Amino acid sequence: MFGRFAVQGATLRGVEAVPVDVEVVVGSGMPAFCIVGMPDAAVQEARERVRAALRAAGFSMPNERVVVNLAPGALRKTGSGFDLPIAVGLLAATGQVDPRLAEGALIVGELSLEGAVRPVDGLLAYALCARDLGCMLVCADAPERLVAIDGLEQRAVRTIADFRSGEFPALAPRRPSHAPAAPDFRDVAGQDMAKRALQVAAAGRHGVLMMGPPGSGKTMLASRLPSILPPLEEDEALEAALIHSVAGEEVGALLGGVRPFRSPHHSATTAGLVGGGTPPRPGEVSLAHQGVLFLDELPEFRPSVLQGIRQPMESGRVTVTRADGNVSFPARFMLVAAANPCPCGYFGDAEHACTCTLAQVSAYQNRIGGPLMDRIDLHVDVRRSAPRDVLGTGGGTSSDDMRAAVLGAREYASWRRARVGDGEGTEALVRSCALAPADEAFFEDAARAARMSGRAIMRTLAVARTIADMEEAASVGRGHLCEALAFRLREGVGTCG
Template sequence: MQGRCILRSAALVGVRAVPVDVEVSVSNGLPGMSIVGMPDAAVRESQERVRAAIRACGFTMPADKVVVNLAPSSLRKTGSGFDLPIAAALLGATGQADAEKLARYLMVGELSLEGRVRAVRGTLPYAECARKEGLDLVVAADAADGAYLEGVDQLCVNALGQLRAMNLARLRIAEGERKGAGIDFASVRGHDMAKRALQVAAAGEHGVLLMGPPGSGKTMLARALPSILPPLDDDERIEAAMVHSTVGEPVESILSGVRPFRKVHHSATTAGLVGGGNPVRPGEISLAHHGVLFLDELPEFSSSTLQALRQPMEQGRILITRADGSVELPAKFMLVAAANPCPCGYYGDPSRECTCSATQVQRYQARIGGPLLDRIDIHVDVWRTDPSDIIRDAAPQTSSRELFEGVRSAREFASWRRDVLGDSERDDAEALLACCRMSASTGRLFEALARDALLSGRGITRVLSLARTIADMAQCKEVHEEHVLEAMGLRLRR
């Protein structure tokens, strides 16, 4: 028996799927199957799963030489998702399935020994790849990370036997249901200044460092931040869901518009935080794309791990370079960090004495590193709330709904500035100075404050950005002195 068939599949590289041709040739020779094209161990093992699945579904495994080529050969193929396309191409090459119909699809799926099709991670990147290739996608029926994409039909199979009659059903795509975004700021007693700082951060997507003693409410404030962030727009939903689909995490909440909130333990490795491994896998900063990355106990992270955040914080992406090439991962996130001021946690606390020496305090705070601190726009001291404010004070607190209205109006005003006044979205000093429209007196005040505070060039641009956000919250075209003073207060720790 002789026959050939070429079908399409894809391999995950970072957060995108790269098309792969699955070429099967059946020819006279010693019986056996070989897979070439730089496969990893999981792909090489697929020949046993394919043999068992073909026989279990009532098909005939040819007693000839079978060669499977995965092209391009320069791309390393990983995972078990090539089982389904290899089996389908083999059926097409032997005339047991319609090769012309099979060629219309991009197939991905793992096979059980009984011929059932199992889901693999990355349904959404595979669907995007199929759309670009002008094909329809075929995956397992239990794939839970799919999302609607215009221009591509997403189909599914339960078992390999369905290819006999090409009995394909539409993939069931779960509709995301928007749920509450966690803690409401109304449940946080006191901390009015910290709430204001987080509102400014949400309005302008600024990074925040919350520093204070244990139990002062830093983590609670950070967890309440998503409740005042606007929902994801359509493009942001797909981009964020693409990352989560790549690592096999649920995408329903993201597709409903809820921004990701990733809380990272301080034991996380550099690869776990920024991405890495072989093949390259997205890290926590990519999983927080268009959302919030919360680093609790910031000084407890290793120095090398923290310094790896510097590039993605400025560029909104991370480039991971390996011997076989570079992979770019999205990483546009809001950084919220919490830290104790010293090893014992009570340096500066008005009611409890710190037991650390000045050297210990300095060494502990130096773990964060000046370059990283310089990239965090807002620094806020969070002190413990008086017990009477928690136990007896029944005064209503500012709710997330109220804070969200300020965030929404500020973002709408900023959008109006860019559309009507022609303000640039760039964050360099020249563009920020132009859109701040400061008067001569305000400019002199800012210059004097910057000189007294020994602000770096980056520090000056970050204060300008903060002042512009505060002016947007006040619906002002120009940045006034009070906006500059508040921005300096948020930037400099007292």
């Protein structure tokens, strides 16, 4: 019972599925089942799953030497998705199924010991790989994990025994689902300054730090930010869904246009927040791509973990370096952070005495780190609301009203850039502000007095440009600069620079 056959498979690398040829040879020699081509432990374990699944489905396991080669050999192969293509290749090589069933198909799936085919993480990545190869995708019947892709035929296989008949029903990916309505800013009592800061941040995609005592509403405010953001566009939704698919998370809401909102616990590791592991997996900053990353209790995160998000904030990508190469994950997110001003939480609170020493307050705030603070555009104090305001909740500015201003500012900014032809970079930003000589001198004096860094100067100018866009102003004026400076230079947190 000698033979050979090759099946098209793929392996995940970052957020992409890379094609892999699964070559199966059944030949003479001492009976054995070998897998070569840099397989990881999960791929090596496929031998036992394949053996048990074939016997459970009524197929025979050859009593010859079976060698499975995963090509290219220099690429590390990971995951349990190779179970199904190895099994199909073995059956085709031994003449137990029609080899034509595997032609023109990218096959992926994990096998149970009873022969059932289970879905694997990253089915959206495999689907895109199959489309690029001009193949159809054959995988487990998991419509909740799949997305309808133009030009791609997707077929379902429930058990390995389905390859006897060759009847694979067409998959009908689930339609995008809409998440429940997001909490409304109307529920937040008072906090007009914080609402304004979040509105400006949403209009210009700026980062925000809210600092205030416990119970002042920081988390409540942050959780309502998605309600004023525009829905995801089609290409943004597919890009975000791809990351979530690789991480094994739900993608329905993303495909429905709902922006991701991630809120990791402060005990998160660097790999959990930024990405990493073996094999490298996307972290929270990548799962927040095209959405919001909310870091509550910011000083409680380990400083080394916090400093890991500095580079993604600048570049919009995370690059994980390993011995076998680099893996890159998208990570363009809005950072919203909340912090208590001191260990007890009441430094600067007029109604509650702080029990911390000044040294403790300074050490606590310094845990955030100056370089990270320098990259956060808006800093705002959040005070506890008066009892009358709390009891009168529900009558504040609604998310619908705030969203209208955000959408208007983004539309005006897009029109302005298209009309003027502004590009990217600091020179384009300065040119787009069109500061009057007197306003430019005022801003220079303020930056010099506050000892602002070059990054802080440009980020403050970007906030001023956003505020001007919200008023549909062609140039940045003194009022826009003053408001931007007020958000940057705050007593109690310190100036950035």
